Amino acid sequence: MRKYDERDTLFSRIGLKKDTKEYEELYRKNSELKDLDDTNRGSIFRDNLRKNDNFKELFFPLTTNNKLFIKSLHELSENYPVQKKLNVSKSFSKNIKEITKYYGATDVGITKLDNYSYYSHFGGLSESLGIDNYNDVIEQGYKTAIVFTIKMDLDMINRAPHFEELLATEEAYLKVSQVGTRLSIYLKSIGYDAFSNNSELYLSPLVPLAYDAGLGEIGMSNHLVTLKYGDNIRLGAVFTNLELDIDKPIDFGLKEFCKYCALCLINCPASAITHLPRMVNGRQFYKFRENACYDLWVKSGTDCGVCIQSCPFTQGVDYEKVKNMKDNPLLMGEIIKEHLDKHGRRNYTKKELDIVKLEGDK
Numbered sequence: 623m624r625k626y627d628e629r630d631t632l633f634s635r636i637g638l639k640k641d642t643k644e645y646e647e648l649y650r651k652n653s654e655l656k657d658l659d660d661t662n663r664g665s666i667f668r669d670n671l672r673k674n675d676n677f678k679e680l681f682f683p684l685t686t687n688n689k690l691f692i693k694s695l696h697e698l699s700e701n702y703p704v705q706k707k708l709n710v711s712k713s714f715s716k717n718i719k720e721i722t723k724y725y726g727a728t729d730v731g732i733t734k735l736d737n738y739s740y741y742s743h744f745g746g747l748s749e750s751l752g753i754d755n756y757n758d759v760i761e762q763g764y765k766t767a768i769v770f771t772i773k774m775d776l777d778m779i780n781r782a783p784h785f786e787e788l789l790a791t792e793e794a795y796l797k798v799s800q801v802g803t804r805l806s807i808y809l810k811s812i813g814y815d816a817f818s819n820n821s822e823l824y825l826s827p828l829v830p831l832a833y834d835a836g837l838g839e840i841g842m843s844n845h846l847v848t849l850k851y852g853d854n855i856r857l858g859a860v861f862t863n864l865e866l867d868i869d870k871p872i873d874f875g876l877k878e879f880c881k882y883c884a885l886c887l888i889n890c891p892a893s894a895i896t897h898l899p900r901m902v903n904g905r906q907f908y909k910f911r912e913n914a915c916y917d918l919w920v921k922s923g924t925d926c927g928v929c930i931q932s933c934p935f936t937q938g939v940d941y942e943k944v945k946n947m948k949d950n951p952l953l954m955g956e957i958i959k960e961h962l963d964k965h966g967r968r969n970y971t972k973k974e975l976d977i978v979k980l981e982g983d984k
């Protein structure tokens with residue numbers, strides 16, 4: 623097993639300034655990444671949205687202040703003191719799941735945390751929270767992760783890679799933070815320390831935890847693919863020292879299904895997705911050209927999302943068939959054919975949504 627290190631992630635790497643000590647150190651160890659990363663360094667992808675200035679001035683503020691809300695929520699959660707401890711049995715898991723849904727989660731699973739769940743070091747991605755944490759060692763100690771999904775707006779995702787996709791993504795990140803903050807404060811209120819991961823500060827990568835918590839399987843897109851909403855979700859997780867009954871990973875046959883489907887790979891405008899498996903800490907992911915993906919973000923001015931839109935599970939598949947598709951390639955073929963007949967290679971919608979449609983604009 624190897625520990626994850628947030629400093630190895632693309633966003634952390636390209637956030638480093640050239641010729642600093644940290645920069646030199648990183649690329650001494652990873653010289654093969656230097657040239658590729660240098661092309662992405664310092665590029666602010668939103669500025670490249672292919673819209674006029676009027677559009678940008680009117681609609682960028684829909685999301686640009688989200689980080690302020692997330693900062694406030696983070697501080698609320700961090701500053702809330704742990705109260706007198708109540709006795710809670712492990713079977714309180716069921717209640718915790720319902721509470722998390724009550725706060726706004728789409729689905730919830732619970733898994734345990736161990737040494738290898740956490741990043742070893744922070745990657746310096748928390749500037750918007752006013753935190754400078756590059757190189758800081760991550761302290762561990764929470765026992766349980768309550769992992770949840772927030773469904774994104776499908777009409778917006780079906781406009782990917784255009785601006786509406788960004789609206790869906792940013793809205794989901796804010797909801798992740800809202801749900802996580804309320805849950806962490808609830809846990810502290812009943813006497814158990816808790817930490818809410820949010821898009822500006824993670825203690826762990828969340829896809830492996832979501833997989834362990836039985837929320838879905840890892841698809842060729844390297845996203846968690848859920849049965850009901852595909853990868854049209856964002857993930858949140860609250861870590862706590864309350865011990866709870868845990869869930870198990872599920873297997874509805876996605877690994878095999880992805881081999882027949884490959885729609886995310888076929889549709890990816892950057893050819894960033896591959897079918898080549900990559901094992902990370904016992905879980906199967908896929909090799910991925912992350913710099914090519916980020917290049918596309920810079921070109922489109924959004925975080926693209928075409929892979930999310932392309933997934934049959936995102937668009938909705940026959941649930942009864944999916945329940946029985948494992949080890950049944952014929953049924954998998956039927957599901958894919960039904961999807962293609964209904965949506966084609968991808969369910970792209972060109973027409974702008976009313977929220978960003980300007981009368982008289984072409």
Ligand code: SF4
Binds near residue numbers: 895928929
């Ligand atoms: S976000 Fe776009 S460019 Fe990146 S992997 Fe998905 S489809 Fe490809």
Ligand code: SF4
Binds near residue numbers: 844847879886932
């Ligand atoms: S689009 Fe197809 S290949 Fe890609 S993750 Fe979804 S099911 Fe798997």
